[in-house]
Amino acid sequence: MTATGANPTIVLVGHGMVGQRFLEALAERGLTATHRVVVLCEEPRPAYDRVALTSYFSGKTPEDLSVTDMAFIESHGIELYVGDPAETVDREARKVTARSGQIFDYDVLVLATGSYPFVPPVPNKDAEGCFVYRTIEDLLAIEEYAGSRARVGAVVGGGLLGLEAAGALKGLGIESHIVEFAPRLMPVQVDEGGGAALLRTIEEMGLSVHTGVGTQEIVVGEDGAVTGMKLSDGSELATDMVVFSAGVRPRDQLARDCGLTVGERGGITVDEQCRTVSDPNVFAIGECALAADGRVYGLVAPGYEQAETAAATIAADEAEQLSFTGADLSTKLKLLGVDVASFGDAHGTAEDCLDVVYSDSRSGLYKKLVIGRDGTLLGGILVGDAEAYGTLKAFTGSVPPVSPESLVLPAGAGESAQLGPTALPDDAIICSCNNVRKGTIREAVTEHKCTTVPEVKKCTKAGTTCGSCVKVLGQLVNAELEAGGVVVDKGLCACFSQTREELYEIVLALRINTYQDLLDRYGREEARGGDGCEICKPAVGSIIASLAPAIGADVYVLDGEQAALQDTNDHFLANLQKNGSYSVVPRIPGGEITPEGLIVIGEIARDFGLYTKITGGQRIDMFGARVEQLPLIWTRLVDAGFESGHAYGKSLRTVKSCVGQTWCRYGVQDSVRMAIDLELRYRGLRSPHKLKSAVSGCARECAEAQSKDFGVIATTNGWNLYVGGNGGATPRHADLLAQDLSDAELIRLIDRFLMFYIRTADRLERTSTWLERIPGGLDHVRDVVVEDSLGICEELESLMAAHVSHYRDEWADTINDPEKLARFVSFVNAPDTPDPVVGFVPERDQIKPDLPLLSIGLRPAEDVLEGTAQR
């Protein structure tokens, strides 16, 4: 107790992930109510997710990375001083002085000061252009320098953070080098074989790796900025910036200054309760602590465990005596898109242990299990495919129920066995970051009535830190629900119990060419003979349209029954806008258009009073057309040689291009011609979702092909094909499918890829999510479309050939068919009357929808407003 009789005070020095977990642990134990809690945080922002630091470069903002809920801090009365580190500790007087001069008395002091990046003592290590990779501020500085002054960057250190840093530099458009002193990458986690698999994959991504060499000196220019580095093998590497990522050291200076015992190689020495051995009133947790087992833990999970231990000790709760005696160093990471995992005794240090190794350097796969003499699984290393990590780790320390060989063989390779997480014992740890056992997850479903992964995450905290166990979590939740009699329905909708993929196979195999036939024969019992629904009608309509030539359906989507299946956009071959008017987009293949073409579009837009805007896909959108104007507009467009741009369809939209070799000084291929060829080949192809593409004429990538469903980038030898990219709300960089293809090889591969996607994707599933979802991911798709592992490539190609040869312009067909044209009226009983709700007002010399017209309805004005606000 303090002399004043007020609440005793806990001072926490350091607000990182472990510090924040410590505060949560205090609150859970009610200590925030009985104690004054003061937090001194050095960084200019409260605790954030340092594990996910690199995701800043893929679009996360510093705010996204925060792990601090300010409402939590406030509601527990925690005094958090941001940007105000502790400077000195007077243990005698039990006082901490902060940089701002504030002095805090403490009863308990908890040090969670983390670590600092180790910078090797080489000449000029502090020159301009030298950075470390530890905090958000470091990243901001790297980003700024890379953007303004650097073309080439070198990362010192080929460990976990070094690879992340190198990937980040590459992502910033910089030529990246990795310099690692050890003979392989990630020397701590993987062995020689794993390092080789990793090296190959990383070099394929275009990063240069220099292993077995040390940094001797940073070379600087006259202005004092970095120009290169001298390496221990005598060579010199020209570089504009250097990022040191050669490991971390415990930040124990504050402890040293106040006389606390620290380890020989750093770290504040603590006992099993995380109490410093020198002072019972001082604790140390996280990366600054030298644990009772003589190790400093640089991972977040052990840090969390230490935070819980310290909080429990301070609470002096007899019922909950925690101690920290060491932790599992298992890790699973996705580095530059490559899965890397190591667990247990990964390097096989136990006596008499044996290795089981599967290695396929062509696909960058390496899997090793370390097995004891009695068959016990002791540990392992997985590179390239760490799918089995969750299961294998949980089996570590026991004899797995199937042979170890079968656990590392790839699926489909004869002996391989898939050990589902359901085979795990209840005390197997599923989430090691938060120490959640399988039994706890099962209880969340059975006792706490959770039915989805997000609910289970909230209930158990499992999967909320690094996320590597979320997949296993999903399998466990589904298995538990099924065991509890809850049927997990994977059907398309209330009308069909099949997935879209299964319906596609049925339609193709049985040549079913009408929706009603499919519904009546293969729909759910209760849906047969009915009218279907708004989910399955367009989905089946799309399948029938994709396969039309092969199954004997009409290729014209508005023909017969097919017309009733289409969403309004497909039905009117235009895009519905908020006031009931439509927008019109003629195809402009590859974004190439003649002055005459531009004039025609301009004249039409002027004559019909349409609002015009350039789209992101290099074409022109005309807004504000009434239903009855669509045929008139299209008659003029078709006369001028334009055709439908399918902007309304779940089908190919555009193939963007840069001007390429023809004009550009850097271009190495004719990207415009290729974009036009591709757009004309795949125009009108109905697919599970829209398809976007682009062709860039050189590696500068001006057409942004890597954000497209299929993107093509020219090389001096041909074309590189990227797949699965996406912009929008969930951006994804496309994956390289194949390199240096000839024109014919490129087109054949895209044919196969698109048809395989159309065949196996879910409804409204873009290629990006499809690639992430399908078992085996990109590797599986590559096996199927490049190696023809399923023997279906011939069929995929012939389906595409049928599509290409049967293509007809939907708008030309429509304006030549009086019966179809009769549908393009606002009112069936007043064909010449326009819809009075569709009106326009001027804005910036063009039109915009007259919104007040929309709000005069049957409902009182405030109801309409309310309805609008709900969107």
Add this chain to the structure above:
Amino acid sequence: MTLAPETTDLKVHLRLTDGWLTVCDLSALLPGRGVAALLPDGEQVALFRDRAGTLYAIDNRDPFGGAAVLSRGLTGSHQGRPFVASPLLKQRFDLESGQCLDDEAVRIRTYEVRAS
């Protein structure tokens, strides 16, 4: 009813307060697809015909977005009841009662309709 020629002569009529309004030929209604009709007072009605041949008529205005577009939505049946999904933001409306299936508080007007 005669069996054939089934729809050529039949007209669709809508019941208004002061009697029946003839709207269009029955053949103008494609099963599963709607059309819009303009009433003398300026209101708009969406007309539908399902697979079994039953006709439905509801207000054409989407009460959430305000545009007169319900006739352009996709129809379906759920637990034996017919509905249309708005093409704006996909809320579904029961074709017989006008009840919004995704928002209890919203119900739109329905009309009596027949073919003869």
